[in-house]
Structure formats: structure tokens, C-alpha cells
Amino acid sequence: MNSNSLPAPLPPVIEETSAGRAYKLKEFILFLRVHKLAAIGLSIIVILLIIAVIGPLISPYPDDAYKAVHLENKLLPPSWAHLFGTDELGRDLLTRTIYGTRLSFQIGISVILLSILIGIPYGLISGYFGGWVDNVMMRVCEVFLSFPSMLLSISIVALLGPSLNNMMLSIALSWWPWFARLMRSEAVAIKERGFVEAAKSMGVHPLVIIFRHIWPNSLSVIIVQISMAFGSVILTAASLSFLGLGAQPPTPEWGLIISTGRAYFLTNWWYVTFPGVFILLTVMAFNFLGDGLRDYLDPKTRNS
């Protein structure tokens, strides 16, 4: 290297990307205007997220979230004092639903994070190296995929004992193969591209190729999958809690609230309805957003 002839350091260059970012934001807003469903999904998610974050501040009866008992108020229908009514122990259902939102987002984020942490490196390695490594790794993946994911989660929880943490672990274990497979197919496609070949020919280390060249170019696909998966994970968590395999009383988990409320369904409609509506809204919103993002990020389907 003729490093002795290096000139003085360059003056900092004014970032031209602030304008670029503004343009991208504008483009996204325009997209949302056309894609009404994606806009609706995104709005619902933002509202739910705000509810989840500031939950304790806006709950009318924060004590009711867990252990409080007010038998004098039990099973009151919706009123101004209790917008969503109360349950059989007299706890405010609005408060419990709000805390449930918080919990559901926590579950969603943890499970997705865990699945990604396992699935993404797994898929990247499998797809990039190919050959027998790929074969072995994908067969392992298929063992997980060959069970219905609900059944797999139930078996794992049954093995580990029902609790919130075990439930999250079990959902993550049934979800990571989906990320692994998606990541693998992306890696297989991207590694054929010229810049990977160029990097290889320069002798760049495989791990550097994987994380510097392949991973950033597959981000958009992963983001879509995350959005789609988020709704399903929340739904699965509610289902498992409904079956008594996840959150345990008195945790304010949507599925668990519905499970308890089942007994009062015929006489006290509000008990199961409001948590149910929240589950529905959340899952729907994530699917809408996921669909929209797929159209937005995939240039092939993006022509509107």
C-alpha cells in the first residue's frame, strides 16, 4: 500500500440523504392513501401500541388489573363507571383489557424476537453454504414444521408446565422454522447476485458476506413476515391461555379473560366480547399492514 501518499482527511460531506428520507416518507404516505386497508391496519396498531405503552396511566382502576376483589361490583354491565363492565370478582374489564393489550404486545415482541434470533442466522447459514449443510439444517426445520404449530406448542407447554414464559418459548419454537425457511430462500436468491460473487472473489469472509451483503438485502421480506407473524403469535398466545396452558390467573391476558368469561357468556355478554374484539382488531390490523407492506416493499406487485 502506498499509504505514505495519503492526502489530508476529507472535509465532512453534507448528507444528501435528509432530502432522500423526506422523499421516502412522502412516498410511503402516498402509498397509504391508496392502500386504505394498510392505513387502517397501521392506525389500529399505533393506537393499540399507545394504549399498551401508557396503559397504567389511562386505566380507570389500575389495582383491578391483578388481584383486587370488589364483590359488591361483580358482573356489572357496561356503564360510565365501567365502560366494559366488570367481571365475577368485580374487577373493571376496561382496565384488564388495557393491561391485556400491554401483555399481548410484550408476548408478541418477545416471541418474534426469539424466533428471529434463532431463525434468521439459521436460515442465512443454511442458504448461503448450501450443499449437505443446507440439507441437514432444512430437514431439522421440517421436523418442526411437520407438526401443526398449535399442537407443537401445546406439547412443549405440557412438557415444561403451563406458565407465561413457557408458553412464549413454545410459540417461538414453533415459529422460528418459518423465519428460517424464508431467510434461507432469500439467501439462496441473493447469493447468486453479482455483489456476492464480487465479495467472494475478493476473499471476503463468509460471515461478513452473510451479514453485510445478504442480510441487509433481505430485510424487506423479513419485515413483512414479522408483521404477518405478529398477529398470529398474539392469537396463538390467547388460544393457549384460553386452554389454561399460558398465563395463569389473575394475569390480565385476553385469552385467559375470555376463558373465565365463557361461564358467564349467556347472561353477561360484555365479559367475553370486549377482550375478543381486541384480539380480533389486533390480528386483523397486523394482517392488513403485512399485506400492505408486502405490496409496498415488493416492486413486482407494486404498480398502483
Next chain:
Amino acid sequence: MTEVLVEIDNLSKYFTVRSGWFGASKTLHAVDNVSLSLHKGECFGLVGESGCGKSTLSRTLLQLYAPTSGTVRIAGSDISSVTRRVRRRNTRNVQMVFQDSYWSMNPKLRVGDVVGEPLRTHTKLSAAERNRKVAILLEQVGLPADFARRFPSQLSGGQRQRIGIARAIALQPELLILDEPTSALDMSVQAQILNLLKDLQEEQQLTYLFVSHDLSVVRHMCTRMAVMYLGQIVETGTTEQIFAHPLHPYTRMLMQAVPDIEGNAELTFYDGEMPKAIDPPVGCRFASRCPHVTEKCTQENQSLRELDGDRSVRCHLAM
């Protein structure tokens, strides 16, 4: 002057092709017994139509493919050497400028990182030193230093190809493989890039392997050349000799296909199907398209005959 830098000796690269899961596996002779030697500081042209094995040959030199047989020596050391250190040094010594500059650059990286990548991989320069080196490289290929902050997609085709060249010369390699570096560019930009390459060669004593199907570009750039057909070298010699007096029928066919500005070229159309590189025919591989085909052509394998004045040709009819 005629110090040999690259010595390709009986190099072959076969691929096994399987049709379906249980289909019989066949052998694709992508590169078949190629021997070439490149002199230090020269520009060597490699010409042939698509699918003739030019790319496979250059990718073998880059160690992207392991040769099936034969050896490649660069500055005396075997590129498929077992020791990692030697292999790594050889990677440094051979760099490539790719045909499609857009395809060959990571769209998520800034130009500075694209050009800096070989430095990151092979030197221990700090980030600041690397940035300065990138600035020098950009200047060498005629671009302002602040291009380092841009993304490849923000540049024109010619500018991007300059980036590709900057990246390839970053490590001051011995051999630069130019894989149709100008075929994706329009005429005026082509000339600029070719002149840049010529200047760089003079300044840095680079050796070029210029892979192309564009004969006029090869004539302009190269001192010696080889013509490849279906994995084999059919003719080698100096560019001057070959253009003045092409010996192999295939070379003549290529020459006639070059459009002439006066428009008085008589176009001869050569009929016949190009044989597949899978299970190539016995005898001369060009026989199915050759206008001068004789019985001997289809029965005997043709070998590369050395002629006077550093020429060789794979045709028993050529004198």
C-alpha cells in the same frame, strides 16, 4: 518485457449436470484443456460468443470455481494451493471488473464501502485511513471524492463502472480481469472507460485479461488475444496478426460479423447448429458450422498447432 505473469496450463472445468432427480448425470465441458500465458503488463484479449466458457475461465482464475484439472500459476504460485496464506495472497493478486456494475454492487452499501471492501478484507487500515485511500482511488478513476457518500443506484452506468474499476485496483493486483467492462455502456462512455483502463495500465503496470465479444474493442485495447469456441482455444496470436490474417474459420466468421461503417461488408451467414457443451462431438467442435468442413474434421480431434511467430490454431486446414 516478456516476463510471464499468469500461466494457465491444461486447465479444465467440467460441471456435472443432472436432469431431474434420477436422471443420468452428464458432463458439461465449460473449459476444456485451455493453456494460455499472459505476459506482465500486457492486455490479453479473450474473445468468443456467449456460452463459450470465457466467464467460467475468468471465474476459475478468481478462485470462484475450483478447476477440474490443470493448473493456474500467477507470479509463480499455484492458485489452488493448499495453504490458506498463499490462496489469500492470490485472491489479492487477481481482481475483476464485472460486466454489470449495477448487479455487482450491494445496493445497500455506499460507494465508499463498496470501494473500501477489498481494503477492509486485506489490509489493517483504520476507518479514516481507508476513507482517505478510497478518496485517492476515486480520484484515480476520475470521480470526485464526495461520491463515497452516495449509493450505487444514484450513479450513472459509466460512473458505476468507474467505481467497479476503483474497487478492483484498490489492492493493486497483478492481474485484472475485465469481464466485458463496457458492453453495458453506450458508445461515448465506452470510450472514456477504455481510455481510463489504458491510462491505469500504463501508470500501474497492470496486466489485463480482457474478456469480450466485441472485436473492435479488443483490437483497440489488446496486444495479444485468444479466440475461444465451446470451451477450447481455437486460435491465439498477436491482435495484429489475427486481425490481418485470421486462420481459423471461426475467427473469420467472427471478423465478418463485425459491422462495417462503409456498409460494404458482405455478410456470410454460417448455417448449422452450435453443438452443446454437454457431451461435445468428436472431431472439430466447429465442424457443424464450418463452410470448409472435410471428412477429417468430424473424425479426428483437432489439437492446437503452433505456427510461426507465437501463433497457434486448432484447424488442420489452416496454414
